[in-house]
Amino acid sequence: MPQKVLVFDFGAQYGQLIARRVRDLHVYSEIVPCDITADEVRALEPSAIILSGGPASVYAEDAPSIDPGVLELGIPVLGFCYGHQIMAVTLGGEVAHSEVGEYGPATIERERESALFNATPLTQTVWMSHRDAVSRVPEGFTVTSRTEVCPVASMECPERKLYSTQFHPEVRHTEYGQQILSNFLFDICGLEPDWTMDNLVESMTAQIRERVGEDRVILALSGGVDSSVVAALGARAIGRQMTCVFINHGLLRKGEPEQVEEVFTKQFDVDFVHVHAEERYAALLDGVTEPEEKRRIIGTQFWKEFFAVAQELERDGRPVKYLAQGTIYPDIIESGARKTGGKASTIKSHHNLIPFPEGVHFDLIEPLDHFFKDEVRELGLALGLPEHIVYRQPFPGPGLAIRIIGAVSPEKLEILKNADAIVREELDAYNQRLFEATGERNSEHSCWQYFAVLPDIKSVGVMGDERTYARPVILRAVESSDAMTADWAKLPYDVLARISGRIVAEVPGVNRVAYDITSKPPATIEWE
Known part of the structure; x- marks a missing residue:
């Protein structure tokens, strides 16, 4: 029977990221609504279940819940954040509203040996995003880690194949998150990495x-x-x-x-x-x-x-x-x-x-x-x-219309097309040099996306000993793997200088080049 991991979606912004991390480990996964019934789950014959995080409080009037029968099917279950809390309250535990929340990196201390934490250190950095926290675990569960703020950072009942963490293993900022997922899929669930x-x-x-x-x-x-x-x-x-x-x-x-x-x-x-x-x-x-x-x-x-x-x-x-x-x-x-x-x-x-x-x-x-x-x-x-x-550069469906700030005109289109062609030519060559040096298509410093933006302003310049009043061009270059988050690319100064020099020299109507050094978030990759 084909292996399959079902990810229950409780409305998390990055719920699909969980399914993605499972697929990274060569196990097939798919998203299902959190209100799926136990009978519907049984019919799908999953090998494992993961409960996602979510924005709600488990005690809110319209909070999403889970069919308790899902947790009685004998299928291994791993819950994250909201999934951790909904597992606790569904099985008779308690969740309380903390005086102090945890948002961002936190340090957990492991309480005991656990198959879920196999090959990870006793102290490790995880990514938290919560104020509510499990205050009493269900009967038969043991606490496996805690933080200074959160008394139940993870819990488990191996006999029932139920595991959960308050933190988010799917987020890259959780130091050993992928190892924890690997431990669940292969050591606990006994799956094979055979999905390609x-x-x-x-x-x-x-x-x-x-x-x-x-x-x-x-x-x-x-x-x-x-x-x-x-x-x-x-x-x-x-x-x-x-x-x-x-x-x-x-x-x-x-x-x-x-x-x-x-x-x-x-x-x-x-x-x-x-x-x-x-x-x-x-x-x-x-x-x-x-x-x-x-x-x-x-x-x-x-x-x-x-x-x-x-x-x-x-x-x-x-x-x-x-x-x-x-x-x-x-x-x-x-x-x-x-x-x-x-x-x-x-x-x-x-x-x-x-x-x-x-x-x-x-x-x-x-x-x-x-x-x-x-x-x-x-x-x-x-x-x-x-x-x-x-490996073609990502390009928005609305095209250059959203890389021209303000009204679109034939003159602006011509300027941006020519400036963007220079940006792509130079950074294509930069990425190729990195590829030849490292053998990796997406090495640590390679650019994932790069383009020019034309703002709706003009600036003063000096060209040929004469004052100019022309348009600036903004260079945008980022490093990313999935477009959900991105960091601005730390390009060498000589590459930036060559791009700037070429644009000003070769594109009529431009007298200045600026570099956008903002990550996503808080910015988006595109300007509009």
């Missing part, structure tokens, strides 16, 4: 083929890695039942429309439609300055363009039932669109998550909506996509 990207390709291909049947699909193709991976999956699963539709809104990076058309008319055995919508988008965005309004306009027109293509395709009497998209998990989180219950805060709208206009009738196929960017890249390699597609 090749397995994923086969299962996802079969799922798409089974769902689509004989129906037709159009794919929202941007040319980025996410939609390219979906294109490769679709080509493998259903071939020419899928039409790749590339909407050229005129807001792509320099040379990209030509590259997209060349790759997707030669790389894949699918139909390809190139929609030239540049003039329509330019008219719609003329004078628009508010970021969310830009995204709304671009998203709404995005669907209108697809609807027009679908109508054209349907003239042969075969309707298009499905729209495939490259939506990934960070898109869903940032848009506040939880698929497994609860609701995260909206950080920014993603053009491919805005509701359909009236009259649009597509069912969505979003095979990547539970995956992070680096997982999507791994999947792309497993599908045989070339590296220049797989």
Whole structure:
């Protein structure tokens, strides 16, 4: 029987990260709503269960709960934070409101030997985020660690295969978090690390083929890695039942429309439609300055363009039932669109998550909506996509419209396209040098994403012994693995100097280059 770990979602902002960390250990995992019944869990035949954290208090009137029968199935269970507390109160323990909360790094002291903490030190740093805490453990449980503030930092009942921690092992800041997860999966649950990207390709291909049947699909193709991976999956699963539709809104990076058309008319055995919508988008965005309004306009027109293509395709009497998209998990989180219950805060709208206009009738196929960017890249390699597609720079659907602060104009687009091309050329070369030196595609100091931003201001400069009043360009370069968090890249001064010198010398209308040294959070990777 295939191994499977179910992650119960109690509304945690990073709940999907738990499933991701399990998959990092080559064990298949999936998210389920926290209100799933014990009978439904039994039918899914999981090998293990993990209870996520969550923002609520277990004593709040509308606090999510768990079917007590889930904890009586004999399936190993591991709870984190809220999952730790809900396990305690469900089984007869108590949770109390602490006078002092714990937010951020904390030091735990282990109380006794525990299989969950095998191969970890007696004292270690973990990541906490709570004010409520377990004050009395259920009958049969023992306390396995504590902090100065939290008397029950972890507890367990090995006889019933129940374990829990107040801290978050899934967060990188927990020093031995991945070891703790490994101990649970392999030592306690007896699982094997046998889930791979090749397995994923086969299962996802079969799922798409089974769902689509004989129906037709159009794919929202941007040319980025996410939609390219979906294109490769679709080509493998259903071939020419899928039409790749590339909407050229005129807001792509320099040379990209030509590259997209060349790759997707030669790389894949699918139909390809190139929609030239540049003039329509330019008219719609003329004078628009508010970021969310830009995204709304671009998203709404995005669907209108697809609807027009679908109508054209349907003239042969075969309707298009499905729209495939490259939506990934960070898109869903940032848009506040939880698929497994609860609701995260909206950080920014993603053009491919805005509701359909009236009259649009597509069912969505979003095979990547539970995956992070680096997982999507791994999947792309497993599908045989070339590296220049797989490691292509992440690019927002609204394109350069949200990297131009203020209104979009032909002059600003030309400046930003040229400046951005220099940034990408220089940092592509920088990453390649690191790769050649280390043999690692994503080494410690390599840049994960990099681009130029054009702010809506001008600055004074001196060029050719004359005063200038021209535009600055802002360089953004970050290190990340999953786009949920990111740190600004510590680029060598000579690289920064070369980028700045080239932009000022080669891009008319620019007299200054600034470097954004803000991490995510508190900033986002994009400026708008």
